[in-house]
Amino acid sequence: MSWRRIFCVVLLTWGGAFQVWAKHIVGGDFSMAATATRGRYVLTLNLYNDNVSADPATYETSIIVYIFRKSDNVRMNPPMGTRINRQSITSVVYENAKCAENRQLATSEIRYSSEISLDPAVYTDPQGYYIIWERCCRNDVISNIQKPGGTGIVFVLEFPAIVQNMVEFKNSSPDFKFPNGDYICANRPFSFDMGATDADGDELRYSLVTPLAGYTTTANGMTVGNGQSRSSYPEVRWAAGIGLANFIPGPRPPTISNRGVLSLTANQPGLYVFAILVEEFRNGVKIGAVRREFQLPVVDCGRAIPPPPSIFENDTITAIRTVSFCEGSSTEISTRTDPTLAYQWKKDGSNLANEKSAKLKVNQPGDYQVVVSLAKTCSVDTTSYVVKVTALKGPNARLTPTDTLRFCGGDTAIITATDSPTFRYEWFRDGSLLANQSRSTLRTTQAGSYSVQVRNSQQTLACPTRDTVLALLTTKPIANLTASKNNFCPYDSVQLQTDWPTGQTGLWLRDNTPLLAVNKAIVVKQAGVYRVTITNGQCATTSSPVVIKQNAGVVIQFDSLQPVCLEEQPLVVLGALPAGGSFSGKNVENGVFNARLRALACTPFSISTPTTKAAQLPKRGIWA
DSSP: OOHHHHHHHHHHHHTOOOOSTTTTEEEEEEEEEEOSSTTEEEEEEEEEEETTTSOGGGSOSEEEEEEEETTTOOBOSOTTOEEEEEEEEEEOOBSOHHHHHHTTOOEEEEEEEEEEEOOTTTOOOTTOEEEEEEEEOOOTTBSSBSSGGGOEEEEEEEEOOSEETTEEOOOOOOEEOOOOBOOEETTSEEEEEOOEEOTTOOEEEEEEEOOBOTTOOTTTTOSBOOOOOOSOOOBOOBOTTOOGGGSSOSSEEEEEOTTOEEEEEOOSOEEEEEEEEEEEEETTEEEEEEEEEEEEEEEOOOSOOOOOOOOEETTOSSOOSEEEEETTSOEEEEOOOOTTEEEEEEETTEEOTTOOSSEEEEOSOEEEEEEEEESSSOOOOEEOOOEEEEEEOOOOOOEESSSEEEEETTSOEEEEEOOOTTEEEEEEETTEEOTTOOSSEEEESSOEEEEEEEEETTSSSOOOEEEEEEEEEEOOOOOOOEESOSEEOTTOOEEEEOOOOTTOEEEEEETTEEOSOOSSEEEEOSOEEEEEEEEOSSOEEEOOOEEEEEOOOOOOEEOOOOOEETTTOOEEEOOEESTTOOOOSTTEETTEEEHHHHTOOOOOOOOOOSSOOOOOOOOOEEOO
């Protein structure tokens, strides 16, 4: 339960009301987280407000804080301070619903947060710095301090120099946990978790300290701090008989553990304010500190006590203290259902919002408890023992490729899971189980979201590991190739033609050897098998082959020609091998040469015998 809840109970029970200024503020604390950028921090102030005494619509949208140097209390930020803005309002969850309802408990955390910049060249003082926010005033009904209605509130955060020995000193402050809604039942042991976490792993030390009153009072009329430099901040004045050792009186005085758990037993009803200091140490040296201030009411809860609850899993009849479920799935834990009881589930000590039934669906590991109280009257509540819930992992199995698989239309994509003889595989496409696919490798020609579920058959609780890959299909380009002719003679050529859209490229091949040509049309003068491969950046398509043949040259042998005389045989029939050719030339027609038209003179000659002289006769002839 949270201190905010208690505050509301006391306020309404005693009839007190917040009349002026900040009487709705019942606690708060600072935190400062380093970012990845040197000198940049997220500064946060958490204020815990009573929603009964103040309208959340009236809460400030921003507040102003001041930063000072510890060595001389000089203000570091601008005269107007540093403004941080309201980011969220979160309701506190109370364990005992009926008690909270009866006492009209309603508390919220108002978070103010902004990213600020601290100059590494300026914030170098070895003694460090502190941040202050002051506000007046407190509730009139606080029991353990004097004149509470006229006393201010101070929240403080101390942080180290951000550069030390000329080296960056990165640090985030301790961060207090979000508190549960709670109050103290008189004469009953009470504990309340006020622990903090530290992002840097620094050692945290807790102590109870006297709350600070500061300089905002009803007497001086200051409602908020003005950023004036101060050498110290006065503390509240404890009421008579009250001090730091017994700020909540009772047989067991307040103590705080080294984990920030406040423990006590109170015996006097009232509303009590107190403060917790958490200091952070690195290598044994204090480097920072944060204060959280709180109010807790002590009330008479009566004597009715619900029986201690037991916890079961999935409606079993045997109580459990441990539960295991497969990571990524869930289980259900429950306690016995009783209409006279009210329930509030807790995880790791924190109340779970809206978990007020006898059953709880669990999908995260942690320590779970259920708090049981009377449903129709305010009573002491009873908290169950802790049930430790663990999430079991499946086998270490992953898909290859690990993210997205791109493949081309017509191709087969291969997805492979980690292989093991003890693994069992189930494959899914777009969430639907693929039948008869139980191997570690899946082949597919379809696009989709593919996942595999792998279990280890040797484990008792065979938790699955699931991994997913997206398969994307890319359409292949079209590759067509045409030739002007498929045969050509020596000294001739052939034109090859293809086409591809803008953004695609082509590669010409002859007998599977790339050519230097890059145009969509080329002229070739060699025989061979020609193809073109067109690529769209991811997929490639090679055309069907086009075979280009070169015809052999014909060797022609002419018949020999005898000399002819024009007067005797002017027409000469031409002949050659191979047969079937055609003759052309001057005075050639239909394979016949007309020697007369040639009109060439023959050389005169004469014929004679040994016994007779023959007259020499002039002759005219031609030789081819």
